Amino acid sequence: MTGSGLVRILGALGRFCIQGVHAMGDGAVLTMRALGHTLRRPWQGRHVVLQLHALGVGSLAIIVVTGAFTGMVLALQGYYTLAKFGSESLLGAGVALSIIRELGPVLGAFMVIGRAGSAITAEIGIMRVTEQLDALRMMAVNPLARILLPRILATMIALPLLVAVFDVVGIAAGYLVGVDLLGVNAGAYVAEMTAKISNHDLNGGWVKALVFGFLIGAICTFMGYRAEPTTEGVARATTRAVVVASVSVLVMDYILTSFFL
Amino acid sequence: MQSYQRIEIVVGLFVLIGLACAGWMAARLGQVGGLGASGYELKAVFDDIGGVRVGSDVMMAGVVIGRVDDVRLDEDSKAIALLRIDDGVRISEDAFASVRTKGIIGDRYIRITQGVEDSYLADGDEIEETESALNIEDLVSKYIFSGKE
């Protein structure tokens, strides 16, 4: 009896892995097919702009708020740590480096997943349930080119821009807390910051933002497109999209940081 | 169609803000060359540069007046540092460069002590007088041995 229980667990594990690999392959193929329409007529520029508005501009407020608080808390925590070594002057460098290399791209990606990614999945899932995707196909409009592609491109364009805003707001907020509240010397703060940050750090941040943007767009559109066409199916797909996209961002963050940056 | 034009404007604004933020960081923090390659260059040779590296500060009287552009080894196994000094900062010919540490375990930087002569160094000149990094282990061992004698 215990033997068969073990066998069943093994079977479930195997099935889970096979399904996971299958979904990854399916998603990759779907994304590539959608991206294949980038330079093909009909040109989707107008819909990319519409999606940039919905996803990018729509996420701006939350990015500013999270950026500000991230910078502020980093300054507080960093001051506490650095003060123990008498190196408060390094606060600017610490705050800016953490934000530019790591927290800007990752937290920015999380905010976009929560604000825009879940909306993408839910919207496409609902279009599947209500047969709007089929209606598009019957009207000779390819949903991959019309619905999926603009959203993937929009997240890819929007995330680096949002991360840039996040970085600047975070650094400014860190400066306010560090210099005005905690009394770190303003000159030292700025001087250390400009001295310690190189183009290499900045480029790493941009690469991360671009890759994360692509991941979010690809995963969230895929989850919506392949959602089970029921209301529960869409709800489940939305939850799964947020979880899978967040985990993928963290895994990819580690890979990018360790291999390339 | 009116509303689409408004959306276009908003999106344009959004892209502009993002690019402005990115540009500000690149210009302010990223040491983008070309535009910002101002100042003049001085050379200094040290016996031991103690871990000063590209980007380290150059300070005079505790004020940052430039940064280290390049560090390399010359034929006599000495360290050559190229220092980029801000325009408007004049360094006399008998000035003195030393490798110092901020705090006990802080960053290494190059301190320049102003001399007394009235003639000043120009682009490409060398600071003749240098003092190498203080090595704590050397100091400690020196102290111990001198105590024994």
Place this chain on the structure above:
Amino acid sequence: MIRGEQLSKVFGEVQAVRPLDIHIPPRAVTAIMGGSGSGKTTLLRLLAGLERPTTGHVWFAGEDLTAISERRLFALREQMGMVFQYSALLNSLNVYDNVAFPLHEHTDLPERVIRRMVAMKLEQVGLRGFEHLMPSELSGGMAKRVAFARAMAMDPAVVFFDEPTSGLDPISAGVITELIRDTADTVQMTAVVVTHDVAAGLAIADHVILMWQGEVIARGTPAEIRASDDARVRQFIEGRPDGPIPFSRSTTPYAQSLLEEA
């Protein structure tokens, strides 16, 4: 106009449509009728090229929908229209933009021409003046009518209707049936109507195909179907709960499963 050859569709382990031959004659209304789960909607989606058949071919205007490229299929779709069961209006667009959608996508007509064409289509379904409403503000019957106008926007050769009357009150259902019949007569379109509404199906169709469990059990004119002495057909059009199509869908004898449990 459309011909299905040895068409079948399997979903997982369910045989939704068993291999069957079907012919949709041009410029006529063909009703595919049957109970829920009889495979009629799947058959419609096969004929429209929305679903790829497990076996067989679909011939549309001399071309095999199962063999042509996606690009060619999309080109052929400009001659097709479809009214979906839940209307499937694009919910980000208002009524005007929904009806104008195929025109915006596939023509370069100036906006004022499109506006006039949309007004004509909406007049046809009795909804002119409702252009600015969003799909969420429409009743089920109105949404169906907008969907009808949208399907007709490109003056297609073939229009597919998936359960056009389901979920509608009797008046709205009557309006839709009338619209299908009138339009078919006036513009000579080919219509394929999938429905489980016996009265509506027999009233509007020139040809009727009756399905049960993925198979065609009868075909003919409405008069022939009404006069059929096939017991399964009689049961369906008279709406009796039990008969040759059994009330119980269980495949094992009841007594046996009770005994097994004990």
